[in-house]
Amino acid sequence: MEKQQVVIAGGGPVGLWLAAELRLNGISVTVLEERTEIDQRSKALTMHPRSIELLASRGIDQRFHDEAPKIPTGHFANLPSRLDFSLLDTPFPYTLFLPQARTEELFEEYARGLGATVRRGHRVTGFTEHADSVTVQVAGEQGPYAIEAEYLAGCDGSRSTVRERAGIGFPGTPFNFLGWLGDVALDNPPPLAFNQFNEHGGVLVAPLPGNRWRLAGTSPDGGATEWPGDLTMDELRQKTVAITGDDFGMRDPSWLSRYSNTTRLATEYRRGRVLLAGDAAHQHFPTGGVGMNYGMQDAHNLGWKLAAALNGWAPEGLLDTYHTERHLIGAQLEEHSRAQTLLLTTFTPEALAMRSLTAQMIAAVPEFGRILAGKISAIGIGYPSDDPAAHPLTGTRAPGLTFTGTDITLFGLLRANAYLLLDLTADGALADRAQERITVHGGSPDRAHDGWDDVRAALIRPDGHVARAWTEQDDAKLGAAVDDGIAAVLGR
Template sequence: MNYQVAVVGGGPVGLWMAGELRRAGITVVVLESRTERDTRSRALTVHPRTIETFASRGVHEPFVREGMPLPGGHFGVLESKLDFGRLPSPFPHTLALPQERTEALLEQHARDLGAVVLRGHQVTGFIEGADEVAVHVTGPRGSSVLAATYLVGCDGARSTTRDTAGIDFPGTPATVLGWLGDVVLDQPPAPGFSHFGPEGLLMVVPMPGGIHRLVGITPRDLTTTWPGDLTLDELRENIIAITGTDLGMRDPIWLSRFGNATCLAARYRHGRVFLAGDAAHQHFPAGGVGMNVGIQDAANLAWKLAATLNGWAPDALLDTYHHERHPVGVRLTESSRAQVALMTAFTPEGLSLRGLFAQLISTLPDLNDALAAHVSSLDVTYPPADPDAHPLTGSRAPDLAIDDHQLYALLRVDGYLLLDLTHGQRLDRLARTGLRVRTGTLRRPPTGWTDISAALIRPDGHVAWASMDHDPTSLPDGLTATLATTHRT
């Protein structure tokens, strides 16, 4: 069987990738080694930028309906929580939603759009040719080979795709072992409970079905020696040491340990092979950002693959995936390491550092806003090649109100959107394959958008070009120059 894209891994990242490709008419197969969806939800948090991404395709409502909205997040589990309510987003909060449900919703969307999802199919390797990739698969009926024009590895930190492609995965080894337990609590603390002190760190997160997740670290967990699988007795001992009570814990659903090994793929692209999600970046799960950054990887890559396969963009556009997302991975790993330092600061000096940092967050709104935008990925900007580009270029576009429409409802994966705010200077004559035009007036323009005469919005919601020029002669020239780098002549 031949496909335009084969996706290795059927987690949230791979499933969003598949759905996006199908929205653009690309044939895609998802190869997932698990025969059933994992009921153990590693990820619980859906961040604002991810909800915005879902909203730009009109699929956000089930997530909003099922998820529990939480007003903020944290940085290093400091005592001062981050206030997400100040974020410039239509979704100024996180959603607590088990990964199992996120996967189920994304898989249903992908299947409804025509993606082929094959469970119980393990990719054992591949051979990259000049025009396609021969993917070797072991499934319920034995071994087979399928062909794809491009291969995307969304297969986790132990990625077969990355190893077979020979992409280096440098980083730092684990020095801390965190633990988690999904259990029933007969005496649960109030929602949003967290505790930090010399005896350890604990966060308690309510989950559907009467389950609570206990996540923590104790000073004895600052080790490179694996102590064995976590037991309920050990979890109970840790919780008592930190809180003075076991909170009435019983009936464990899942007990696990995890380390802070931190690695970043040296390249996100190798010829016809790409990496996304945990296959590209491994880190300590601080702030619940991992799945969300992976979905943004997919959002960045999918439209570029579709544009290339559909013929309206040159192959060079695919190189921008690494150039744009690798720096985000660098930032992710550095932020994770910084938070681990705060989460393991059990010494008197460390406690003083945490106290000072928490005080600054609570008294400096700009610091709160910067960290909240950082954690939620709302501040991700892709630096433009042109140093003279408008400052908005590369930034995430807010959900602009254009006459009676909202921007996110106008975005599509199969082409750019040109906002013509010149009141009839005929920018629509530049419409071409992959480019749609919306003429109108901005209502309540946000900061930075007041004097904008035109803007080109990418399928992933980032600004490709913006101008304050109202000259009907020169205005199209800048737009044409930008389009020349992303569109075939």
Template sequence: MAQHHVVIAGGGPVGLWLAAELRLGGVAVTVLEERTEIDARSKALTLHPRTLEVLAARGAQGPFLAEGLPIPAGHFGMLDQRLDFSSLDTPFPYTLALPQARTEALLQEHALGLGATVLRGHRVTGFTEGAASVSVRVTGPRGEYETEAAYLVGCDGTRSTVRTAAGIGFPGTPSTVLGWLGDVFLDRPPRPGYGRHTPRGGVMAVPLPDGRHRLVGADPGSHTTTWPGDLTLDELRRKVTAVTGDDFGMREPSWLSRFGNATRLAAAYRRGRVLLAGDAAHQHFPAGGVGMNVGIQDAHNLGWKLAATLRGWAPDGLLDTYHAERHPVGAELAAHSRAQTALLATFTPEVADLRGLLGELIAAQPGVNRFLAERLTALGVRYPAADPAAHPLTGTRAPDLALTGTDRTLFALVRPDAYLLLDLTAGGTPGVPPRPGLAVHTGALARPPAAWRDVRAALIRPDGHVAWAGTGGDGRAPAAAVEGVLAGRR
């Protein structure tokens, strides 16, 4: 069992999506979660466009779209000028407001339906790594026990037991700002997309599917390293009224909380047979609602690589690319979160002028809007190409291309357990024999985006990123590309 078994510590959205990906790759997986039930308090509220694409690539988006509330804009640092998502090249040009508790429940249902084992009330306490497996120590409802796995993945949060036991550093900066939030009913809710930033503080109101609103913000008193005690409804009312002049008739809080801006990044996402994903790998101020999304995207990058390694068709060194590709994304997340924290939690005249300047740039320069929107939504994530002469599409996320000869688009064709070779000439792929880890689709692009108009063949990874793209008429090019990628030379 151990040689094809993965244990995941942590059954939040990241661990559950990873479990589902491993099952789609043909790997047995057990999720060990300390909580006996899903936490009704939802730290995360937002599914970003790239995460919705990730769900769509596995046909899992339907329940989320049915329950979530689409919001066609986002914010950067709580600037008055919102980011317009309508021009983004995606089937989902919006964020989806959905409490994490529901996201987690839907992901658990998805993982269980694929055959994952999810054990609640089971806490990973440590491990011993051997040459061919990991012995994981667990405390469960019936006491302590050990279970053996080929790999252990820590999806167990910022205080990760797995990361600590592996001796992986978590360097960064301490918390100096405490934001606050309250999930409440509002008798006089503000307009959709409401946000206000003044010298007295900043407040945003986000509608929730259950009729409540989340009021979230910061004020000059938020700059502290001293814990002021738990947030109360009266304190939230005072803070919101100081900024907006109105408490919006807030009542019946379901959650009141404070959160800090400690920012840390794991020194390594992999050490031997132990890997990290999500909050176990990166911690940051929750600006823009990106944290859970980046974690799910970590899992999407890791799942197929780990499954391919265990199933025996992985290119050489594939698992090492997990750190090489996702660690820079975590570093960028940290930098952008710190930048947004300065904008939304600083109330000096200088920062007010900076906010005004950035807002003017977003309004006047569509390229600035698109740049920030693609960074926020992760649609702009590009993994480095090993070959400096590679086609510019290499490493980018492939859009949901429409193809002739089928009513399905690319997301429906991407395989979780194999690379997908797109023959866009409809002329066949000579010299590309069937092999594990490879699927082939022949058909031209129906409405090719500008960046794809010269592409004659492309190799798409299971996570939807482009492994190789070719433009020439040499019929041997796809065969050589497949051989290079699957041998780990590209």
């Protein structure tokens, strides 16, 4: 029987990013994807700032910058007041506009280049878990076969076979509303970033490659608890005209679809040797274009922890923190997607007034807009510490520090298989702490970042979150505290 350390069910962006993270740690991995080819009907179009940071931390962001337009704003519930990403503490205060099909193609190229095995036309049909392995049953192009793995990761979407066969609950609420979208040619397209919302519905129009356009919207007649059938071109035209007074010369549809507000969250992101990420773990109304991004960030959190467990350097309980941390983020995602859904699917005078008031608040109160931008972009995500004595930075995302007199950035220093110790002392007091799983960089940040003013040392996880931070002014005491912190994260 074939053996691999990890089998990943699902070869979309989430599964491919997880495969790459594992390969950067030397883990053997096979990705099994039911589709024989990449689906050109791209559900996702947006790479958010935090996801760009992840690309930069692995040195591949330029591949995406080379072909994806930058958009400096985002939206909350398609409100007319845009979210200003320049308010965020990130070197990438914008989204990259790139169809999911192209993102998936670039991720697959990246994962294969690192040595991942990717098999298209292969589907996980079940598995049997043992004390120290998982036997994964697969339907392949040449018939059924099995792979023995140490872990199985379900990145296989909201109808996840892995989640269902593991018996992991997926509670939430079924849909009671349907939105609609169409990818079409437009003879008379509206201005870029066109967005209109009124008592007749709401529609967002965005450009696609090949002189095509996506129209995505909601209408007052969208309430439904049963599937009404496929969207038609006539229906798309009628809804668009009702909202905007124009059909923009739409023709030649390549994709017509509906999407629902089904909202669910897996009860467990890990059960034994089975793990979930992406849509297999959380499902929600596609508000703000965050779904693929949050799934990618699941994989980024999971990858180094799973690799550390397999490579024998994870402290007790590290892999369990994948559920602890990302389930919390899934619940937060559920909350703000539901809030946006209310504003997107309710057309009463009261709801329209709430939209107007919220838009005014975004425009008038920069801090309010910044907080919403932090949620949408995931720049604001942090993992609370249960240690009351921990430094306030613990668990937060490390910002894009740059160092005086150099072109070195924090993202350029991160490694998938090691912690980064930032020695911010003036005299390099911690330079000798480098070891196999600890890299050290000394220097002084060239500008201020919230919460970092008095920090003299920080230990950064492979996923870019702060594991420990210290303000101790005495070098000897600081060194001892850092040694204790390193011992704790390495389980020594």
